[in-house]
Amino acid sequence: MTEIIWIGRGGQGAFTAAKLLGAAFAADDRFSLAFPSFGPERRGAPVRAFTKLSDKPISDRSQTVEADHIVLLDKTLYDKSLHRLLKSSGTIIVNSRDSIPDTVTFDADSIARELKLPTVNTIMSGVLCGLYGTVSMEDLFAAVEKCMPRKLHEKNRTAVRRAFDEVTP
Amino acid sequence: MKKFLSGDEAFAEGVRLACPEVISAYPITPQTVVVEKLSEMVENGSLDAEFIHVESEHSALSCAIGASAAGVRTFTATSSQGLLYMAEGLVYASGGRFPIVMMNANRATALPWNIYGDQRDSLALLDTGWIQSYAENAQEALDLALMAYYIAEHRDVSTPYMANLDGFILTHTYENVDIPSPEQAKAYLPPYETDNRFDFDHPTNMGFSAGPDTNFIFKYKEHRAFDRARGIITEAEQRFAEIFGRRYTGLLDTYLTEDAEYVIVTLGTIAGLCRNIADELREQGIKAGVVRIRYVRPFPNDEITTALRSAKAIAVLEKDISFGNAGTVYTNVTSALHWGGITAPAYNFIGGLGGKDISADDIREVFRRIQTGTDRLNWIGVNENEH
Numbered sequence: 001m002t003e004i005i006w007i008g009r010g011g012q013g014a015f016t017a018a019k020l021l022g023a024a025f026a027a028d029d030r031f032s033l034a035f036p037s038f039g040p041e042r043r044g045a046p047v048r049a050f051t052k053l054s055d056k057p058i059s060d061r062s063q064t065v066e067a068d069h070i071v072l073l074d075k076t077l078y079d080k081s082l083h084r085l086l087k088s089s090g091t092i093i094v095n096s097r098d099s100i101p102d103t104v105t106f107d108a109d110s111i112a113r114e115l116k117l118p119t120v121n122t123i124m125s126g127v128l129c130g131l132y133g134t135v136s137m138e139d140l141f142a143a144v145e146k147c148m149p150r151k152l153h154e155k156n157r158t159a160v161r162r163a164f165d166e167v168t169p
Numbered sequence: 170m171k172k173f174l175s176g177d178e179a180f181a182e183g184v185r186l187a188c189p190e191v192i193s194a195y196p197i198t199p200q201t202v203v204v205e206k207l208s209e210m211v212e213n214g215s216l217d218a219e220f221i222h223v224e225s226e227h228s229a230l231s232c233a234i235g236a237s238a239a240g241v242r243t244f245t246a247t248s249s250q251g252l253l254y255m256a257e258g259l260v261y262a263s264g265g266r267f268p269i270v271m272m273n274a275n276r277a278t279a280l281p282w283n284i285y286g287d288q289r290d291s292l293a294l295l296d297t298g299w300i301q302s303y304a305e306n307a308q309e310a311l312d313l314a315l316m317a318y319y320i321a322e323h324r325d326v327s328t329p330y331m332a333n334l335d336g337f338i339l340t341h342t343y344e345n346v347d348i349p350s351p352e353q354a355k356a357y358l359p360p361y362e363t364d365n366r367f368d369f370d371h372p373t374n375m376g377f378s379a380g381p382d383t384n385f386i387f388k389y390k391e392h393r394a395f396d397r398a399r400g401i402i403t404e405a406e407q408r409f410a411e412i413f414g415r416r417y418t419g420l421l422d423t424y425l426t427e428d429a430e431y432v433i434v435t436l437g438t439i440a441g442l443c444r445n446i447a448d449e450l451r452e453q454g455i456k457a458g459v460v461r462i463r464y465v466r467p468f469p470n471d472e473i474t475t476a477l478r479s480a481k482a483i484a485v486l487e488k489d490i491s492f493g494n495a496g497t498v499y500t501n502v503t504s505a506l507h508w509g510g511i512t513a514p515a516y517n518f519i520g521g522l523g524g525k526d527i528s529a530d531d532i533r534e535v536f537r538r539i540q541t542g543t544d545r546l547n548w549i550g551v552n553e554n555e556h
Contacts, residue, residue, distance in 0.1 A: 019343050023173040026345040032173075035342035059305075059441025061338050063526045146173065 002134065003064040005085060006049040006121075008073035010042050013121035016147070017071070018049035020125055024135040024143035025053045033058050046077055053134070069093060069132065071124050078103070093128060095120050104131065111162055115155060122156040126163025137164050170348050176339035177202035179307035179346045180246075180272050180332070183314025185216045186354035189270070190241040193221040193232035198284045199336040200248040200274040207244070218244075226251035230258035230269075237267035238375060240366030242318065245269065248336065249276035249290045256294060262329045263298025263391065265376060266365055268321035269329040270314070271299075275437070275488070276336040277523045285524020286336030287488035288437065292465070292497045298391050300330040300398060301466045303436040305422075307346045310334050312415060315349075315358060319405040322361050325397040335438045335488075337524060349413055357412045395467045402464065420469030422461040425451065426476040429458025431539055434473065434502055435486040436462040439520075439527055443486070446532040457536055468501055474509025482514050482539040486532075488521035495546050514542070520549030 004021065008014035015036040022034030030053070037048035050064050066087045072078055075096035082092060083102065094100055095108040106127045108120035117123070122144065129135050135143075137160060144156045174182065181203045184192075192211070194204045210216035219236075223229045226247050233243040247255060252273055262269050273291050277283040291301060300321065304310040313332045321330035334340050367375065379387055399420065406417040424444045426432060431450075433443045440461035447457035460476050462469060477483060483506075487498040494500065499517035506515060518535050520527045531549050538547065 019173075022343055026171075026173055029171075031345065033342055033344050034173075035338070058344075060445050060529065061342060061438050062442055062528050065528060 001058065002053040003067045004051045004053075004128070004134075005064050005067045005070045006051070006073070007070060007077050007082075008047060008121070009077070010045045010047050011119075012073045013119045014047055014073055015049040017073070017121040017125050018051045020122070020140065020143045020147055021051045021128070021135065022053070023147050024139040027139055027142055030055055031057050033061065035061070037063065066090075069128060071128055073108075073120050073124055075100070093124065093131070095124055106163075106167070108163070111159065111166075115159055115162070117155055117159055122159040123163045126160040127167055130164040130167035137161065170350075171345050172348055173343055174307055174346045175202060175341050175343050176304070176307045176310050176334050177274070177341065178206055179311040180314050180334065181206035181210070182346070182348050183311040184244050184272075185210050186349060186351060187244075187270075187315055187318045187358055188216070188242065188354075189218055189244040191219045191221065191233065191236035192244045193223050193229045193236070194245045195223050195226050195229045195247070195251060197226070197248045197251040199276060199286070199340040200246050200251070200272065202340070203246045203272055203274075226254040227258060230255040230262065230271075233269045233271075234258060234262050234265065234267055237262070237269050238265065238367055240361070240363055240368070242322070242361040243269050244271070246272040246274075248274035249278055252290045252294065253278065256297065259294060259297040259299060259329075261376075264387065266327040266391075266394075267329060268318075268327055268361075270317045270321055271329065271331050272314070273331050273333050274336045274340045275333050283523040284336075286338050287522045287524065288333070288335075289489050289522070291331060291333050292487075292489045295466060295497065298328065299466065300328055300395070300464065301333060302330070302464050303333045303462065304339060305438055305440055305461065307339065307342070307344050308415070309417070310339065311346055311348070312409065312413070312417070315354060316405045316409055316417075318358055318361075319408070320398060320401050322363070323401045323405075324363075326394050326401050327363070327365060328391070328394050328398060333437070338438045353412055357408060399467050418463070419472065420462070420464040420467065421472050421476065422463055423476045424459040424461070426458040426460060426479075428456055428479055430456040430479060430481040431536055432458040432460060432477055432480045433484045433486050433532070433535060434460040434462065434477075434498075436465065436498060437488070439486065439488075442527065442529060443532055446529060446536060449533075450536055455536075455540070462498065465498065465501065468505070470505040470508055473502060473505040474511055477506065477511055477513065480511070480513045482516070482542070484516050484518050484535050484539045486518045486520060486535060488519075490519050490522070514539075516543050516545060516547060518547045518549055525550060
């Protein structure tokens with residue numbers, strides 16, 4: 001099973017990212033769960049969301065304690081203790097212009113500004129999948145169309161493609 | 170057709186397929202999505218129902234009772250404080266034998282205020298005469314929406330039905346769900362027909378009083394309907410399997426219990442993690458098993474006894490506590506064990522209150538403790554020296 005923890009602030013779309021990835025993976029008749037953390041629901045508060053992916057039905061609905069990837073939409077939420085939530089082979093991916101030791105950083109804010117996107121969730125989804133092949137770009141496109149309102153499709157497709165282009169050779 | 174849906178959304182799809190004619194509901198987290206989806210369906214014409222926006226849960230159920238008394242299929246949904254606010258109406262619905270279907274999103278009860286999942290709301294109302302089911306995943310939730318009407322409206326049952334979904338862990342978790350076609354649903358679910366309704370051509374007295382000379386007979390009949398519901402639940406599931414190809418297992422679901430020595434008995438979504446840990450223990454040579462109670466009313470007394478025949482020790486794991494005693498599921502299970510002559514020790518584990526995550530390690534610890542023997546009542550995650 002592949003497990004991803006998404007960390008962001010209320011309003012940044014961490015749960016939407018978790019859901020997009022789950023929907024993209026499940027499109028090929030595979031299995032996924034996507035759920036929000038059950039913490040304070042208010043704009044700006046730190047929030048977590050989880051995606052679990054498997055070729056077999058998933059019956060463990062508990063919160064992830066050994067993740068393959070932790071994706072941070074906001075670098076101010078990075079803390080060294082997050083490494084304790086990773087598998088030994090796991091990675092932490094941070095939206096940050098500056099490098100952070102033992103993490104993969106990617107400057108998603110600049111792209112969001114350029115594309116006039118209010119948040120980086122689909123960009124960071126593209127980064128994750130571009131780097132690790134979690135799902136294909138096409139499957140992520142399809143999930144954007146399935147899970148997001150129509151007026152957001154074009155911008156978020158562009159965001160996903162741009163992220164893939166930046167991280168894949 | 171497969172869709173990536175939350176438990177709430179899946180249940181709403183099931184209700185759409187059941188075609189209720191009247192829906193009256195008041196929104197409350199984590200049930201809100203069901204009400205939103207159904208009102209959208211009514212608005213866009215994909216569900217031909219009267220959607221009554223009410224001012225409270227008390228009114229939501231009262232409207233449903235009135236509509237059901239007019240002889241139409243009805244739906245309502247609630248959670249936690251909303252369910253408690255309905256409590257007065259719950260016994261009107263069951264005593265009046267109105268087969269209303271309600272979805273309840275299991276959520277903690279106040280105080281302290283908490284919107285997250287536990288099962289203290291519905292379990293506090295076990296004695297109100299409603300059938301109670303507990304789903305494990307979104308597919309089962311959708312399927313139960315259809316089966317609920319089949320069972321509740323059956324002439325041998327005529328009893329309201331509360332379909333419980335663990336708050337957030339099921340209501341807000343997204344997964345792939347197979348949505349049956351309207352044709353399949355129509356083939357499965359007959360139109361609601363009853364004599365228990367207002368009828369100008371055949372006027373009868375409804376909602377009457379009954380004194381000491383007859384009241385107890387009405388209560389006896391309500392109880393008998395639950396006995397008959399056991400058979401109708403089996404019938405509903407057999408018919409369901411014939412039409413939709415998915416098979417359910419009645420009042421409970423057993424896992425590796427044929428030869429299990431150490432068994433967790435639980436309900437709702439946590440059963441999946443328990444099965445995973447049972448697999449883990451089996452690899453170490455420990456005969457572990459799991460019983461998931463699907464219906465708490467009617468209660469699977471005989472089925473539990475059969476499933477626990479080879480048990481050396483039993484854990485009852487629940488998101489509930491009846492202060493001053495034990496968890497309510499535990500007291501129900503132990504009475505079943507007593508009736509069935511099972512003398513293996515049974516221990517109660519209280520966890521997940523107020524939405525607290527129950528982890529794989531927590532479940533390993535439950536299995537470990539029942540192998541060595543432990544307190545009768547165990548609070549998962551509570552350090553009794555600290556609090």
